[in-house]
Amino acid sequence: MSGSVVKAAQPSRGERSRAGSLTFVLCSVPSDSHMWNLVALQLLIEEMGHRVVNLGACTSVPLVIETSRAERPHCVVVSTVNGLGCIDGAGLITALRAEPDLATLPVVIGGKLGLRGTSDTDPTSELRQLGYDGVFPVAESAEKALAGFRAFVAATLERAR
Amino acid sequence: MTVEHAPFSAFVAARQHTNTLIVQPRMGFSDPAVMRRGLLAVRAAGVPAVGTVTLDSFTRQGEHDRAAMAREADVELNGYALVAMGEERTSRMLAGIGGPDFPVQVRHGSPRPEQIFRTMLAAGVEATEGGPVSYCLPYSRVPLRESIRAWSQATRLLARQADQGVRCHLETFGGCMLGQLCPPSLLIAISVLECLFFAEHGITSMSASYAQQYCPEQDAEALGALRLLCAEYLPGVNWHVVLYTFMGLYPQSPGGARELLRQSARLAVRTGTERLIVKTVAEAHRIPTIEENVEALLLAHRTAEAEQLTPEPADGRGTEVYQQSRTLIDAVLALAPSVAKALPIAFERGVLDVPYCLHPDNRNEARCALGPDGRLEWCETGRMPLQAAARHRGPTSLEALLADLEFHRRRLDPLPR
Numbered sequence: 001m002s003g004s005v006v007k008a009a010q011p012s013r014g015e016r017s018r019a020g021s022l023t024f025v026l027c028s029v030p031s032d033s034h035m036w037n038l039v040a041l042q043l044l045i046e047e048m049g050h051r052v053v054n055l056g057a058c059t060s061v062p063l064v065i066e067t068s069r070a071e072r073p074h075c076v077v078v079s080t081v082n083g084l085g086c087i088d089g090a091g092l093i094t095a096l097r098a099e100p101d102l103a104t105l106p107v108v109i110g111g112k113l114g115l116r117g118t119s120d121t122d123p124t125s126e127l128r129q130l131g132y133d134g135v136f137p138v139a140e141s142a143e144k145a146l147a148g149f150r151a152f153v154a155a156t157l158e159r160a161r
Numbered sequence: 162m163t164v165e166h167a168p169f170s171a172f173v174a175a176r177q178h179t180n181t182l183i184v185q186p187r188m189g190f191s192d193p194a195v196m197r198r199g200l201l202a203v204r205a206a207g208v209p210a211v212g213t214v215t216l217d218s219f220t221r222q223g224e225h226d227r228a229a230m231a232r233e234a235d236v237e238l239n240g241y242a243l244v245a246m247g248e249e250r251t252s253r254m255l256a257g258i259g260g261p262d263f264p265v266q267v268r269h270g271s272p273r274p275e276q277i278f279r280t281m282l283a284a285g286v287e288a289t290e291g292g293p294v295s296y297c298l299p300y301s302r303v304p305l306r307e308s309i310r311a312w313s314q315a316t317r318l319l320a321r322q323a324d325q326g327v328r329c330h331l332e333t334f335g336g337c338m339l340g341q342l343c344p345p346s347l348l349i350a351i352s353v354l355e356c357l358f359f360a361e362h363g364i365t366s367m368s369a370s371y372a373q374q375y376c377p378e379q380d381a382e383a384l385g386a387l388r389l390l391c392a393e394y395l396p397g398v399n400w401h402v403v404l405y406t407f408m409g410l411y412p413q414s415p416g417g418a419r420e421l422l423r424q425s426a427r428l429a430v431r432t433g434t435e436r437l438i439v440k441t442v443a444e445a446h447r448i449p450t451i452e453e454n455v456e457a458l459l460l461a462h463r464t465a466e467a468e469q470l471t472p473e474p475a476d477g478r479g480t481e482v483y484q485q486s487r488t489l490i491d492a493v494l495a496l497a498p499s500v501a502k503a504l505p506i507a508f509e510r511g512v513l514d515v516p517y518c519l520h521p522d523n524r525n526e527a528r529c530a531l532g533p534d535g536r537l538e539w540c541e542t543g544r545m546p547l548q549a550a551a552r553h554r555g556p557t558s559l560e561a562l563l564a565d566l567e568f569h570r571r572r573l574d575p576l577p578r
Contacts, residue, residue, distance in 0.1 A: 031218040033270065033300040035339055036409075036566060039517045043559035056519030058222065058302050082218055083239055083448070087231070 022050045022074040022157055025067050027059040029088035032080045037111060041079055044146070048153060061095045068102055075156055077149075078109040081138075085113035086123045090130050097131040108152060110136030110145050167366035169264045169288040169330035170399045172211070173435050177401070181209050182429055182465035183436040185403075186454040187268065189215025189240030191232060193254040196241050199451045200255070204263045206455050208462035211436065212258065212265040214286070215240045216277065221270040221300065239448055243267065244276050248283035255284060264288055266332070272297040272308035275315040282322060282329075289319075290332035290368075292355035294504060294513075298520040299339050305522040306505045313362060313501055320363030328366055331359050332403055336370035336387075338515050341409025342565055344529050344537045345374060345383035346485030346547070347515065353390050353490055358500040360398050367398060368436065372405040373425045375535035375568050379482070384432035386483035390490065401435040404428065406461075410566050411444040417573030418442040422457060426464040433470055437461055445570075485547055489513065492546045511544030528557060531565045 024045050026038055035057045042052045053071050055063060068076055076096070078089060089109045096102050109132050113123045124135040134152045136145040176183050186203060190196045200212045217240035219228035228242035243251060259265040266288040267281045274291060281289060297308035319329040335352035352369045359367050369391050374380055384402065391400050406425035412418045422440055429437045439457040441449040449457075477483055492512050497503040505522075507513045514527040526543030538550040564571070 031222055031224070033218065033221070035299060035517070035519055036341075038519060040559060040562060040566070043557065043562060047559055054519055056302060056521070058300070060302070063302070084218060087236065 022153070022160060023053065023071060024050055025053045025055065025064070025071055025073040025076045027055040027064050027067075027076065027078055028057050029078065029080045029085065029092055030058055030060050031084050031088050032082040033057045034081045037079045037081050041077065045077070045153070048150070050153070061092055064092060065096065065099060065102065068096070068105060073105075074160055075106040075108065075153075078107065079111050080109070081112040083112055083114055085109060085111055086126070089113065089127060089132075093127070093131045106133045106156060108132060108134035108136065108149065110134075110149055111138055113137045114139065167287065167328035167330045167399070168261055169211075169266070170328075170366040170401070172261065172264050173368075173401050174399075176209050177435055180430075180433075180470055182426065182434070182462070183209045183211060184426075184458045184461045184465075185211040185266070185436060185438045186213050186449075186458060187215055187438060187440070188213050188449070188451070188454045189217065189268070190448075191217060191238035191240065191242055193241070193246060193250055195451070197254045197258070199454065200258050200265065202451045202455050203458065204258065206458050208458055210263070210458055211288075212263055213438075214243070214255075214265060214267050216267065216269040216271075217242050218270070220244055220277065223271065223273055223276070225276075243269075243284075244280050248280050251280065251284035255286070259286065264330075266290065266330075270296055270300050270334075272301045272303040273311040273315075275311060275318060278315050278318055282319075282327070287319075287322065287327050288330040288332075290334055290370075292333045292335050292351075293358060293501075294351055294508075295334035295338060295355060298508075298515055298518050298523050299337075302521065305508055305520075309501055309504060312358070316359055316362035316364060320365075323363075323365075329364065330366045330368070331364050332368040333359070333370055336403075337372045337405055337408050339518055340372065341374065341407070342529060342531075342537070343516060344485075344539055345371070345379060345386075345482045346489060347513070347527075347545075348372065349383060349387045349390065349482065349486040350489035350493070351513065352387060353394055353486070354493055354500055354504065356391065356395055356398070356400065357494075358504070360395060361500050365398055366400075367395075368401050368403045370403045370405060373407045373421075373428060374537055375531055376537070377424065377428055379536045380428055381432050382477070382480045382482050384428070384434055385477040386480060386486055388433070389477050389483060390486060394490065402432075403436040403438060404432075404434045405438045406440040407569060408440075410570055411440055412570050412573040413445040414574045415442040416575070417570070418444060419460060420573050421569055422461055423464045426461040427468045430465045430468040430470055437465070488546055512546065514543040514545055530557070530561065531568060535568060 127135045136148045138145040217238035225244045229245035293309040293312035333355035335355040336348045441453040441457040443449040493507045496506045511524040514524045516527045528541040542549045
């Protein structure tokens, strides 16, 4: 398994990890098969100068836990766009927070988190209460979600220094 | 004894004679009453159409307990939870709907489809789709070899139904892969290879797929190549071609969404494509309603009626897409005595390599980009037996990738004021 994890991170064809850069584990939720969001986010994080371990689509909860232990990332980024982010994203954070060694690991979630586009009730506060350190729904505006995420990365970098 | 057509193929063949494009939605609802209403609305639309039952993503992942729990709690899912609903409720949901003039197809996305197929057959549906590569690499983390094993068993199950006089139809999803930014030659090679896989497991009625990309001329060449290759590689098989309206980032404006759908309907008619699976005005935003699905079917039908078939294109064997597709297919077939054995070796060695696909069994060394006219070009072909386009672009930047992914939005959505 770890071989495939490393392999998934290899095609990052961008910069190598530099001193002072952060490590991100990028994943989705078990029910979400979308991939372009993960490809684009990997480039976005790499272009900010950081290292990405990209687990790809349909990531199981045990795989995220295992990779979080093996890679000791500065942050886990959950990206989901199939509209089940509320259900599946809730399950993932509850499982992560139940592991004592991962209870304080920064974890953020973003994407399309509800099925009905903008008419869903905003899931942000619920997901935050369950333990996410940042929630970036694109329902309102993708630009705003990405700006929020970039600000979070900058703040994480600040704390890591 | 003459070979009987599968009802799905017979329906398609009857429309082929009159050059009528068959249209089909991607519709799926978790509430059985809404699913039934949707199918009835499609049937009542008054156009030659196939009904669709698209399954939810819990069912796709084999998480039937979670699908059942969600339904019990009245949580809406992104499709019909076929296995959780079971054969009896599904039979009731479908009662009196399907028939020789209105076939129903189950669309799912599963790398392990046997249980889905069993429930579907028990509920009286004999048409479905997918494939061991196309429902594994882009849609799961299931190892490719496992998906191929599961699809071998499940495909044999469909083929065995012929013993009871039930002829199943199977469509490959190979012409889609990640939905966009995959050069046509690779889509066509995977589409034909999955059809060969189906034939190897006893299926005699199938459809080969291709998803609309960015450049109508390139798409027409691709569909021409797909027809030629099906004719060459699938003798004795009843096949037709299905086109998917663009499967990537879809225009967000109603006008842009309709225009891209119209372009796909024209492309289908010009190339003699038999069936079109449509997209709706809601595509970029949420799960479309029944009404939005029906509106899309009517628009596609009317557009198709107004378009003329281009008679026999120039020699399709001369196009680059035909040559590249053929090279890939032959390179894979040379790896092992069966397609089921050849496919995993092909991905291991990088003879097939899907650009940007993050599945652990895909090498992910190939890259492609859009040329100025919207033609998809290889930038890097990894270990595939193909030449990359002369222009080497270097590593993909986020900006360039997003520009390519959003090509149709930039082209068809009005500029924000």
